[in-house]
Amino acid sequence: xxxxxxxxxxxxxxxxxxxxxxxxxxxxxxxxxxxxxxxxxxxxxxxxxxxxxxxxxxxxxxxxxxxxxxxxxxxxxxxxxxxxxxxxxxxxxxxxxxxxxxxxxxxxxxxxxxxxxxxxxxxxxxxxxxxxxxxxxxxxxxxxxxxxxxxxxxxxxxxxxxxxxxxxxxxxxxxxxxxxxxxxxxxxxxxxxxxxxxxxxxxxxxxxxxxxxxxxxxx
Amino acid sequence: xxxxxxxxxxxxxxxxxxxxxxxxxxxxxxxxxxxxxxxxxxxxxxxxxxxxxxxxxxxxxxxxxxxxxxxxxxxxxxxxxxxxxxxxxxxxxxxxxxxxxxxxxxxxxxxxxxxxxxxxxxxxxxxxxxxxxxxxxxxxxxxxxxxxxxxxxxxxxxxxxxxxxxxxxxxxxxxxxxxxxxxxxxxxxxxxxxxxxxxxxxxxxxxxxxxxxxxxxxx
DNA sequence: CGGAGAACTCAACAAGCGTAGAATTCAGCA
DNA sequence: TGCTGAATTCTACGCTTGTTGAGTTCTCCG
Numbered sequence: 001x002x003x004x005x006x007x008x009x010x011x012x013x014x015x016x017x018x019x020x021x022x023x024x025x026x027x028x029x030x031x032x033x034x035x036x037x038x039x040x041x042x043x044x045x046x047x048x049x050x051x052x053x054x055x056x057x058x059x060x061x062x063x064x065x066x067x068x069x070x071x072x073x074x075x076x077x078x079x080x081x082x083x084x085x086x087x088x089x090x091x092x093x094x095x096x097x098x099x100x101x102x103x104x105x106x107x108x109x110x111x112x113x114x115x116x117x118x119x120x121x122x123x124x125x126x127x128x129x130x131x132x133x134x135x136x137x138x139x140x141x142x143x144x145x146x147x148x149x150x151x152x153x154x155x156x157x158x159x160x161x162x163x164x165x166x167x168x169x170x171x172x173x174x175x176x177x178x179x180x181x182x183x184x185x186x187x188x189x190x191x192x193x194x195x196x197x198x199x200x201x202x203x204x205x206x207x208x209x210x211x212x213x214x215x216x217x218x219x
Numbered sequence: 220x221x222x223x224x225x226x227x228x229x230x231x232x233x234x235x236x237x238x239x240x241x242x243x244x245x246x247x248x249x250x251x252x253x254x255x256x257x258x259x260x261x262x263x264x265x266x267x268x269x270x271x272x273x274x275x276x277x278x279x280x281x282x283x284x285x286x287x288x289x290x291x292x293x294x295x296x297x298x299x300x301x302x303x304x305x306x307x308x309x310x311x312x313x314x315x316x317x318x319x320x321x322x323x324x325x326x327x328x329x330x331x332x333x334x335x336x337x338x339x340x341x342x343x344x345x346x347x348x349x350x351x352x353x354x355x356x357x358x359x360x361x362x363x364x365x366x367x368x369x370x371x372x373x374x375x376x377x378x379x380x381x382x383x384x385x386x387x388x389x390x391x392x393x394x395x396x397x398x399x400x401x402x403x404x405x406x407x408x409x410x411x412x413x414x415x416x417x418x419x420x421x422x423x424x425x426x427x428x429x430x431x432x433x434x435x436x437x438x
Numbered sequence: 439c440g441g442a443g444a445a446c447t448c449a450a451c452a453a454g455c456g457t458a459g460a461a462t463t464c465a466g467c468a
Numbered sequence: 469t470g471c472t473g474a475a476t477t478c479t480a481c482g483c484t485t486g487t488t489g490a491g492t493t494c495t496c497c498g
Binding site: 052053054056059060 | 444
């Protein structure tokens with residue numbers, strides 16, 4: 001039994017030809033983080049999807065956390081994408097942003113990155129930090145050009161409220177009919193909201209901004 | 220060494236007096252599910268918070284999943300809460316709903332239930348099912364009284380987009396300044412959005428509702 | 439052609455998980 | 469008083485996880 005024939009034995013050691021496994025691992029990681037979140041995704045599962053031994057993942061990326069950072073940082077540079085949205089002019093800002101975001105989510109890589117970041121950020125503080133930076137970099141820089149300095153951050157986080165809520169309901173929770181609605185219908189429905197958050201009257205009772213504590217998540 | 224003195228030994232068996240541990244376990248479970256999500260919360264951790272052996276949790280609730288269901292189903296009956304919101308009249312519907320929801324989230328138990336459901340639903344399909352039912356029961360029943368039958372579900376899921384997005388940004392991701400804003404400021408800013416989703420003109424291009432596939436999560 | 443280092447796998451570790459079964463102590467009813 | 473059953477803990481099984489170290493095979497440069 002167990003003849004160590006050349007064709008049958010599992011091959012250890014380096015493969016011939018140029019290697020693309022590094023990128024394959026990243027793609028598998030993006031998919032699994034998007035589907036299962038940070039804690040739910042396993043290095044063993046990612047390695048299996050990439051057709052590779054789990055130890056190789058460590059060889060390339062060190063720890064699970066560094067793999068996550070590498071996987072989430074790849075394809076999108078949101079400020080560039082949204083930056084071009086500014087050219088449409090102040091009055092069509094909401095429409096352009098919603099359309100741009102939905103278009104971005106039409107690309108599998110970008111969708112996986114966004115969902116992965118969102119799924120992970122909900123239970124992992126480190127990922128939440130990344131998402132906060134993402135929101136701040138992408139939205140705030142766009143808003144700052146149109147809102148007065150004092151309101152800019154408040155307006156930006158209101159926009160985040162609607163955009164992240166849209167992604168959550170449409171792609172993560174998949175609540176119908178929003179989950180299956182066309183991009184154009186969603187643009188028509190949601191763009192006015194974003195437009196008002198950016199340039200409209202928010203009627204804030206600007207007395208004392210009464211602070212109230214929020215929940216503290218995992219360390 | 221190790222004298223089995225009466226005062227020193229760990230006590231097994233039933234305690235004297237009437238027991239409140241059953242409820243203590245539920246409270247600990249709510250808090251842990253809210254902080255860590257479904258997979259992240261551990262029965263051992265919940266038991267420790269309740270000052271109890273992990274096996275007792277199983278004795279009472281069977282499996283982790285049934286514990287989750289029990290913990291998430293307790294305090295809120297959302298249709299009752301929102302039902303009273305209807306009395307304010309059609310024109311103030313958005314304001315009343317946003318104010319009611321924010322008031323609800325001022326109660327620790329209700330906040331924990333909502334956050335727990337949200338955190339769990341993002342990575343757990345069973346919890347997502349519960350949250351969908353929650354949204355459908357709470358929001359749709361409210362909307363149906365004011366929107367024509369054809370649009371009601373679409374309007375309800377748009378409202379879910381904004382309300383869940385608000386909860387996500389304010390309590391889970393804690394993106395500033397929304398995380399620390401006063402309830403009243405948020406009502407002033409967000410109520411018009413909800414009002415428009417409920418009773419306003421959504422300008423939907425009602426051609427063919429072009430279906431596009433959404434991501435498939437974990438089984 | 440030879441050596442260095444990169445790519446890759448194997449096997450194993452310590453830890454943590456959900457869960458199960460048996461043992462012990464108490465409450466309440468006959 | 470005695471018995472049944474509920475409340476409670478102990479111990480342990482089997483599994484999965486992230487991570488590590490050693491060993492093997494290839495590529496590439498001198």
